[in-house]
Amino acid sequence: MDRDFECECWNEILSTEWIDGFSPLQLAAKKGRVDMVEVLLQAGASVDGIGAANIYSTLDHTIFELYQNLTDDHYQWESTLSFAVEGGLEMVKIILDTGIDANEPPHELEGRTALQKAAQVGDMAIVEYLLDKQADVNAAPAEWRGVTALQAAAINSHFDIAYRLLERGADPNAPGAEEERRTALEGAAEMGRIDMIHLLLDNGADISSADFGVVQFENSVELAQCDGFYAAARMLKRYRERLDTELGP
Template sequence: MASVRNSMSEDPLLGNGPDEDDSEVSCSGSDSDSGSVLSDDSVLPVYKQECGSRSTAKTLYEACAQNNPLALQKVLEKGVTKEEVMEVDHNGWTGLMVACYKGFLEIVQSLYHCPYLDINHQDNDGNTALMIAAQAGHTMTVTYILNYYPGADTEIRDCRGFTALIKAAMQGRDDVVSSLVMAGADQNATDTTKLKCARDWALKTGRYETLNRLRRLNLRPRAEQFTESYVPEWPALKELVAQTTVNKSPGQRITQRIKSTFGFSFPRDPQDNGVLDHMVRITTSVHSPLVATGCRPLCPTSPPEVGKRRLAVPELVKKHSGKRLQEGSVCHSSGSVSCIHSARTTATSCCADTDRRGSVISIASTGVRTFIPRSMVHRNSVFPSGCIPKIQIVKSGEPTPKKEKKRKRHKGYLEPPVWKYKAEKQEKKKEKKAAEKEREKAKKEKKEKKDN
């Protein structure tokens, strides 16, 4: 491990490595979500689930802390006040913050429609729900907050001046760092104590993989495969084909065969603009039929880019007209195709049992708004409303029909040839039947003699 650290520190692009003379830095190699990093405010409190049944949750905070979506839905249906929604514990955490810390994604999705919810609420140490989820490493929760919670600020600082990106970089959360950077988080934002950015803190804490991820994102800051003008062609293919089709001399053929015979192949990282990189671009592009969530983007000329703020779904709904959204997103409701906005009410009125709902209806009932094109949406011709009815199996009163005996073939027609092994089987069966008949006759004769 020391040799790896030394080799990494010699890289001019990575820097000199962590400072040994800084006594405040405590580099911990563990991947725990509650490890202390550089400051006391990074220590996340331990929340234990209360004993007892899950149906005892009566408030919004209790339902979030116990990870009870059904109880949370009942509380929201009854109606909540601002004081109930923003109820905090001794650390200043709301129910949403506890769900973000624990990684309760279903609770975070259910709170999407909750009124009076402040997504940028800060606890006693200045942490927001986005900071807590980023520091804990819950990538899906961070992505959901960025995509579906309007007004989620990525540049809010805690009491030390740390942003969500700096906290994720210090903990080595590579996927979270990618999500924040592609959502528009500022990489050059510095804290108020050391005046260091996310790259500096990643280098200081020894998170070299995170530093490498940031470097790769900056080398290719624009996701061009999400635009309609993207051409799914591999630029290096023509050059490679030309190299293989060139006539080689006998000496080159011999050396190539020797290299292929005595060479060793070691596992290595995929090359930039290589075949694996090209396959990832094609399968994640808008034109790919392999991606079920692929759709026509509302902003085809503005793909995701490093450092550019990306609008959330409610902000896109307000920005674009309803006709354009209806052309790009559909859902099933009462046997017809309609806009996704009314999917939640349709799903609850169509079928109360969530296990029997269709795929698009179940997604919409959880509060997730998706933009699925009409050409790729899943239509069910048997149950177009998305609700699968209960099927009750009843035994028939009529007797089961008997099988008809095979009719004998006429002598005038040709019979198909019989295989040898089948003929042998038939002969053995005939011999067994004849032997059984002889035994029965012998038994009858003995009985008659005894009676006489």
Template sequence: MQTDEFLEAIQKGNLSKVNQLLETNPALANSKAKDGTSVIVLALYHGQRNIAEAITTEKTKLDIFEASTLGKLDRAKSLIDRNPSLASAYSPDGFALVALTAYLGQKETTEYLIGKGADVNAVARNTTGFTALTGAVANNHTEIAKLLVKRGAQVNYRYEGGFSPLMGASENGNVELVNFLLANGADPNARTGEGKSPMSFAKEKNHVEVVEALKRHGAL
């Protein structure tokens, strides 16, 4: 089926194939993955911003997930003005909208959604347990993570077997974010179900500066 071919091209980052298929069948821009995810959001999940933008040119109207994750704030505002509950919407694959914008680096949109009542600690309705903070940490969006904590995100939230935001920042070697989380109450000695700590993750990746930062805050 052409839809399957289109989805495969998106996931492989094949822009020329995507454009070719759209030229043949512009309606593919409205297609969705099997879990209901928009092809625009799917492209962003795979780090294919150029493909997401290419698909956007064939759509007359973006939905709230497409507009927000692309950072098309005017469109997102227009939709939320008409239906304020959209600020707290969940995607077809189970993520809070504010978690998606945080994960995909849309700081202005994330801040706007919080201002419109989105819960910074909303937990994914799928097996990941992701929140906006875990999403921002996962993709090293330091300024968004800081914004979320300042707006009440739980720094010691645990998900996926006891993993914490500090563990994520430590594993990524993001010393700025590690220091920020520690200064805002993150537990330096938290353990996963397998007994791993932020220090364990930092040492595994040889992040020397992170190891030193953790030691200064009493990590074992």
């Protein structure tokens, strides 16, 4: 690689405004800078780990100290592969080609797997690519404000992605995060997405079983009504009434 170009890349990296504890590799991946990512990988950048733990071996002591001073341990929640999703499909391919696990688990604080992130941002091409790379369609959410891939698609109103995930075996009744959670149906109801609600109900979203089904139904209706989506709330109630009639006493 041309030395001047490499130096230019390093200069841009080191002059970047540091935010949220991102490593240089994560910043480059997030910004879609294939050129910088290639330089960093050739220099020995590690794709493993979360945030500041993802520091690469070739940084000299001075740069490492600067890096430590400019990062915040409280915001190191994303893996490099998850950041790469924001950089586009080509970036995801580059990072996966390093041998990193497509199912790298999310950090417990609002982290995302790569598939969860792709479903959240609505990138169908990356979703398809990750599924073909055996990404777990039902990977568990992060403990705090986490989401499954289907929950991410439903909450963010990405109907086509939700449809595809269900085709590939996504569980419409997967539990949400331990804290600040939504199921896929609750997320769809909160957004007033009648089409998404229909899709989930037609694919087995539970609103009738004791405990989970009843709670999910009540939460979904309440969330829809609180945000003024009365048509969505009425549709859920009608669907529940029909189920009660079919199942009988």
